[in-house]
Amino acid sequence: MSIKQKTLDLKQRMQNALQGGGAKAIEKQVAMGKMTARERIVSLLDPNSFHEYDLFVEHAAKDFDMDKKHLPGDGVITGTGTISGFPVCIYAQDFTVAGGSLGLMHARKIGKIMDHAMKLKIPIIGINDSGGARIQEGVNSLAGYGEIFYRNTQASGVIPQISVILGPCAGGAVYSPALTDFVFVVDKISKMFITGPEVIRSVLGEEISMEELGGARVHSEISGNAHFFSESEAECFQKIKKLISYIPWSNKRKAAPFPKKAPKTKQYRIENIIPTDPREPYDVRDVIKSISDDSEFFEVQELYAANMVVGFGRLNGQTVGFVANQPLILAGVLDVDSSDKAARFIRFCDAFNIPLVTLVDLPGYLPGIDQEHSGVIRHGAKILYSYSEATVPKLTIILRKAYGGGYIAMCSRHLKADFVFAWPTAEIAVMGPEGAANIIFRHEIMNSPNPEETRHRKVEEYKKKFANPYVAAAHGYIDAVIEPSESRRFLLHALEISAEKDEKGPEKKHGVPPF
Amino acid sequence: MKKRKGEQKNMISLVVDDVVYTTRSNKMHSLRKPYKPINANIIKSFMPGNIQKVFVRKGQNVKEGTELCVLEAMKMKNVILSPADGTIKRINIKEGDIVPKNHPLVELK
Numbered sequence: 001m002s003i004k005q006k007t008l009d010l011k012q013r014m015q016n017a018l019q020g021g022g023a024k025a026i027e028k029q030v031a032m033g034k035m036t037a038r039e040r041i042v043s044l045l046d047p048n049s050f051h052e053y054d055l056f057v058e059h060a061a062k063d064f065d066m067d068k069k070h071l072p073g074d075g076v077i078t079g080t081g082t083i084s085g086f087p088v089c090i091y092a093q094d095f096t097v098a099g100g101s102l103g104l105m106h107a108r109k110i111g112k113i114m115d116h117a118m119k120l121k122i123p124i125i126g127i128n129d130s131g132g133a134r135i136q137e138g139v140n141s142l143a144g145y146g147e148i149f150y151r152n153t154q155a156s157g158v159i160p161q162i163s164v165i166l167g168p169c170a171g172g173a174v175y176s177p178a179l180t181d182f183v184f185v186v187d188k189i190s191k192m193f194i195t196g197p198e199v200i201r202s203v204l205g206e207e208i209s210m211e212e213l214g215g216a217r218v219h220s221e222i223s224g225n226a227h228f229f230s231e232s233e234a235e236c237f238q239k240i241k242k243l244i245s246y247i248p249w250s251n252k253r254k255a256a257p258f259p260k261k262a263p264k265t266k267q268y269r270i271e272n273i274i275p276t277d278p279r280e281p282y283d284v285r286d287v288i289k290s291i292s293d294d295s296e297f298f299e300v301q302e303l304y305a306a307n308m309v310v311g312f313g314r315l316n317g318q319t320v321g322f323v324a325n326q327p328l329i330l331a332g333v334l335d336v337d338s339s340d341k342a343a344r345f346i347r348f349c350d351a352f353n354i355p356l357v358t359l360v361d362l363p364g365y366l367p368g369i370d371q372e373h374s375g376v377i378r379h380g381a382k383i384l385y386s387y388s389e390a391t392v393p394k395l396t397i398i399l400r401k402a403y404g405g406g407y408i409a410m411c412s413r414h415l416k417a418d419f420v421f422a423w424p425t426a427e428i429a430v431m432g433p434e435g436a437a438n439i440i441f442r443h444e445i446m447n448s449p450n451p452e453e454t455r456h457r458k459v460e461e462y463k464k465k466f467a468n469p470y471v472a473a474a475h476g477y478i479d480a481v482i483e484p485s486e487s488r489r490f491l492l493h494a495l496e497i498s499a500e501k502d503e504k505g506p507e508k509k510h511g512v513p514p515f
Numbered sequence: 516m517k518k519r520k521g522e523q524k525n526m527i528s529l530v531v532d533d534v535v536y537t538t539r540s541n542k543m544h545s546l547r548k549p550y551k552p553i554n555a556n557i558i559k560s561f562m563p564g565n566i567q568k569v570f571v572r573k574g575q576n577v578k579e580g581t582e583l584c585v586l587e588a589m590k591m592k593n594v595i596l597s598p599a600d601g602t603i604k605r606i607n608i609k610e611g612d613i614v615p616k617n618h619p620l621v622e623l624k
Contacts, residue, residue, distance in 0.1 A: 203588070204563045205613035221542040279536050281526075306541045330544055331529050331536035337543055363531040369550040403532065435532030 017055050017072045021096030029096050034167060034189060035233050037077050037092035037100075040127055044237045045081035045090070052079040054112065059105045064136040071097050074105040075130075078113040080122075083244045086256070089117035092127035095167050099131030102173065106134070107144025114151040121250035123160040125240065128177060129167030145172045152179035157351035159250045162240060165190035165216075165226070166233060178225065181348055182243060182300070185216035185226040186236050192219055192226075220303040224337060227301050242298055246312040246319045247352055254353045255319035261294040263488065268295055270484045274361075276425055278401040278432075278467075284309055284324045284332070287359055287399065291488045293317065301341050307331075308338035310345040315357070316492050321349035324359035325410065327400075334406055335366035336379040343382035350390035355495055358387075358411040361400040363432055380409070381514040387415045389511060393498035395491055398422040398469065398478070404431045413477045418501070419494045421487070422469035422478045429471075433463040556604070556623045558595060564588025566612045571621065575603045583621050584608065595620060 001009070020026065020036065029036055035043065041050055059066065059074050075097035080089050091113050093100035110126070117124035133141040155161055156179065163177035164184045168191045177183045177192070185192075193214035200206055200213070212218065219226035228243075230236035248255045268290035274282050289295040292313030299311035307330040310323050323342050325332030349356050365371070365380060387394070387409070394417045402410065407428055411417045422428065430436060438445070441458040448454035465471075472478045482490055529536045567585040571577060581597040601623035608620050 203613075204615055206615070222546070279534060281536070281538050303542070305543065327536075327538065329539050329541050331531065331538040333529070333531060335544075363534060363536060366544075367531060368547075370547045373550075432532040432534035434534045438533055 020072055020094050025096035036096060037094040041077060041090055041092050044240060045083060049081040050079055051081060052077060054078055054109045057105050057109055059103050061103060061137045066136050074103060074109065075100050076106045076109050078109045083241050086244050087122045088125055089113050089122060090125045093130040095129045100129050101131050101134035102141055102144055103134035103137040104140040104144050107148060111147050111151055114155065117159055118155055121159060121252055123162060123249060125162045127164045127166055128169040130173055131168060132171045132173055148176050149179060152176055157251060160247050165192055170196055182227045183225060184228045184236050184240060185219055186230045186233055187216045190216040224304045229303055246298060251351055258314055258317040260317045263290055263292060264295040270487060274400055274425060278427060281328045283328045284326050284359060288313060288322050288324060300345060305337035305341045307333055308342050310342055315495055318495060319354050320357045321345060321354045322357050325362040327361050330366060332362040333366040334362060334380055334409060335371055336374050336376050339379045339383045343386040346386035346390055350392050353392060355393035356390060357491060358396040360396060360398040360402045360410040362406040363401055364404040364406040378514045383409050385513045387411045391503040393495060393501050394418050395494050396420045397487055398426040398428060400425050401427045403429055418498055419479050421480050421482050421490055423484050424481060426469035427467040428469055429466045433459050433467050437462045557619045558621045560586055560614045560616055560618045560620055562588045563614065563616045566608045566610055566614060567592065569608060569610055571603050573603055573606055577601060577603060
C-alpha cells in the first residue's frame with residue numbers, strides 16, 4: 001500500500017471507531033436528553049484542544065460470546081486537552097457502547113490516563129455514564145474498578161480530581177467519584193446509588209424512583225456526595241471551567257494568579273451587612289462578596305449543610321478558600337454535616353496550597369438528640385483536625401458571635417491561625433450571655449425576690465463585660481480589632497506577608513483523622 | 516440587606532445556650548425525626564427482609580432464647596430469639612410479610 005492508501009485506511013478505521021455504539025444507540029442517548037461522550041469532551045475543552053488516545057483499544061473477553069462483539073474504544077474515550085489554557089487529562093464513558101459498562105480494557109484505559117495525569121501533574125476529569133460492571137467479564141471487571149480506586153487514592157492530594165456524573169453511576173462504580181475531590185451532578189441526568197430501586201423493591205417491597213433514590217438533588221441536598229448542582233450539562237461544564245480556573249494543576253503549584261480587581265463596594269457595603277444583635281440573621285455570602293475580588297464567590301456544596309458556607313474567591317488575584325458560618329441557616333451552628341463539609345474543603349485547600357480565610361459568626365454546636373446520636377462528637381472533631389493540620393496561610397475574621405467550642409473550632413489562634421482579626425461587633429465568650437449568666441449567677445437569680453429582673457440584669461452585666469472582642473484581645477488571642485471596612489486591606493497584607501510561609505508538622509506516615 | 520423582608524418568611528427559632536436565634540432551617544434539619552425512647556419489650560427487625568416463619572402466638576409464655584420468627588434478609592435466614600422471659604403481648608407480622616429495618620415484630624410484656 002502507498003502512504004496515501006495507508007492514510008486512507010487509518011481514516012477508515014478511525015471513522016469506524018468514532019461511531020461509538022452506532023446511530024441507533026446515539027439516538028437513544030439523545031432521546032434521554034444527554035450529550036454523547038465525545039460531544040461532552042468537546043464542549044468542555046478548549047476548541048481543537050482534545051487529543052484522543054487508545055481509540056483502537058479492544059477488549060479480549062471470550063466468554064458469553066463476547067469474542068463476537070466489537071466494542072469501539074471499549075466504551076470509554078480518553079485523552080488530554082486544555083480548559084482555558086490549563087492542561088487536563090480527561091476520560092468519558094460512552095453509554096452508547098455496551099451501556100458504558102466497565103470491562104478490563106475499559107478500566108485499563110482509565111488507569112492509563114490517570115497515570116498520565118499523575119506523571120504530568122495535571123488535573124484529571126472523569127465523566128461517568130455507565131451501566132456498571134460488564135458482567136460478562138466477571139472478576140476482571142471488579143479488578144478494573146479496584147485499580148481505579150487505588151489510583152484515585154494515590155492521586156488524592158497530588159492532583160485535583162474531578163468527577164462528572166452524566167448518567168447512571170451505580171454499584172461499585174460510585175466509589176471512584178466518592179474518592180475524588182469534586183463531584184458534579186446534573187438534574188434529571190445524574191443517578192448515583194449502591195443498590196438501585198429494583199433491589200430495594202425486591203428486598204423491601206418499597207417503591208422509589210431513581211431520581212428520589214439517587215438523583216442530582218438528593219446528592220446535593222441530603223447525602224452530600226455531590227459538590228456542584230446544575231440544571232443542564234452546558235451549565236455543568238461552565239462550572240467545571242470555573243473551578244479549574246480557581247485551583248492549581250497539582251500540589252506542587254499555586255493556583256494561577258488572575259488580574260487584581262476591587263470588590264463591588266457599592267453593591268456590597270460591608271459595614272451595613274450584619275445586624276449588631278447577634279440573634280438576627282444575615283447572609284454571610286454578602287460579607288464574602290464585599291471582600292473578594294470583583295465580589296466573586298464560587299460556592300462549593302451550596303445546597304448541602306448550608307449553615308456552613310465554603311467556596312473559592314480571589315484576593316488581589318490569588319485564590320483563597322473561604323469558610324464561613326451562615327447565620328441565615330440554623331444560626332450558623334456547627335453540626336454533623338457542616339463539620340464534614342468544612343473539614344473536607346479545608347483539607348482540599350491545604351493539600352493544594354490555597355490559603356484559608358475563615359469568617360466566624362456562630363453560637364456553637366447544634367444541640368439535639370439526633371446530633372449526638374449521629375456522632376456530632378466525631379464529626380465535629382474533623383473540623384478541629386483539618387484546621388490544626390493545615391499549614392497554608394490561615395486568616396480568620398471574627399464578625400460577630402464566637403461562642404464556646406465553636407470559637408475554638410473556627411480557625412482560632414489556638415489551632416494556629418496565622419492572623420486572627422475581630423470586628424468591634426465580635427463577641428468572644430465561653431457561651432452566649434444568657435446561658436453564661438444563668439449558670440454563673442444561678443444562686444443569686446434563684447434567691448432573688450424578683451428572679452426575672454435579676455436574671456435580666458445579670459445577663460446585661462455579662463454582656464457588657466464579656467460580649468466584645470476586647471477580653472480575647474487582652475489575652476493576645478486576637479491580633480487586631482479592625483473596622484469592617486478594613487477587612488480586605490488587612491487580609492491582603494496578611495496574605496502578602498504569608499507568601500513564603502513554610503510550616504511543617506511533625507514527621508509521620510499520616511495522621512489518623514476522625515473519619 | 517435588601518432581601519431582609521422576604522427572608523422573614525420561613526424563619527424558625529433556634530435555641531442555643533438559652534439564646535433564641537431567628538434563622539432558617541436546612542434540608543437535613545427539617546427531615547430529622549423526633550426521638551423515641553427505646554422500648555426493650557418491642558423486638559424490631561435489625562435489617563429489612565421477609566418473614567418466613569412465625570413460631571409464637573399471642574399470649575404465649577416465652578423464655579429468653581425462645582425462637583420467635585425467621586427473618587430472611589439478603590438470602591440469610593435469621594432466627595429472631597426472645598431477648599427475655601415474658602408473655603407475647605402482640606404480634607405485628609405474619610408469614611410472608613416484607614418488613615423494613617426497625618419494624619416492630621413482636622411485643623413482649
